[in-house]
Amino acid sequence: MKVLIVYYSTYGHIHKMAEAIAEGVNQVEGAEAVMRRVPETLPEEVLEKMGALDAQKTISHVPVCTIDELAAADAVIFGTPTRFGNMCGQMRQFLDATGSLWAEGALVGKVGSVFTSSATQHGGQESTILSFHVSLLHHGFVIAGLPYSFQGQMGIDEVKGGSPYGASTIAGGSGERMPSEIELEAARFQGKHVAEIAKKLKA
Template identity: 75%
Template sequence: MNVLIVYYSMYGHIHAMAQAVAAGVAEVDGASALIRRVPETLPDEVLAKMGALEAQKAQAHVPVCTVEELAKADAIIFGTPTRFGNMCGQMRQFLDSTGQLWMQGALVGKAGSVFASSATQHGGQESTILTFHVTLLHQGMVVVGLPYAYQGQMGVEEVKGGSPYGATTIAGGDGSRLPSDADLAGARWQGRHVAQIAKKLVG
């Protein structure tokens, strides 16, 4: 059983979360994780001005996802940074190319899940994941979140991401905050949870 992790990460935060999600998937017997990134839509000159070029180069080894890979996966976990309370444009453009899969019903019945990041603690993480779910529902996917069975999202002893909708992290206004241990633990838990549900669906 294969779980596809499809992400976009401008500065590396979502890439780190994707790796944690993959580690969680690997904890389930018979499950394997495949990490893919969506195509970049910004030219290098723009990325350089945004201070993101080095982070993009650091992810160059991750293969770019194809639409066909979505259909072959048993479950798909998407990762996106927040852009004004929605998914980023790169992810939106990739998903907008999946119309053929929708017509074929190729994703119907597959487990689908989302994790996200934002610059600030209340930067639209929840709305990003919830509005992302709309696309998954149109594709007929079985939406999986991060239930409170994962107790790591409880408590206020530190700044941390995570909600019932999915794992999240906070990059900080200047992007200097890396995913915390609590954020990464939530991502791992979500990866394992999705793989366990996908295993039941496939079985």
């Protein structure tokens, strides 16, 4: 059983969360996590001005996802930074190229899930995940989030991401904050949760 983790990461925060998602997937017997990134749409000189070029190079070993890989997977977990309360442009462009899969109904019945990051605590994490769900529903995905059985999203003892919609992290205004351990635990839980649901559906 294959769980595809498809993401875009500007400064490495979503990449780190994706690694934790993969760890959770691989905890489920018979499940295999496959990490893929979506194509970059910004030219190198723009990435350099953004201070993102070095971070992009550190994840360049992750293969770029193809549309066919979505159809071959049993579940897909998408990761995107928030852009004004919505998915990033790179992810939007990738999804806009899936019309042929929609026409074939190739993704109907697969488990779909989303995780995200934002610069600030209230930077649109929930709206990004919820608006992403619209695309998944049009494709016929069975949507899974991060249930409250993950107790780490409860409590007010520390600033943290995570909601019943999906795992998330807070990056800071200049990307100085990497995912905390509780946020990585949320990502692992979500990965395992999705894999368990996909395994039941496949059976």
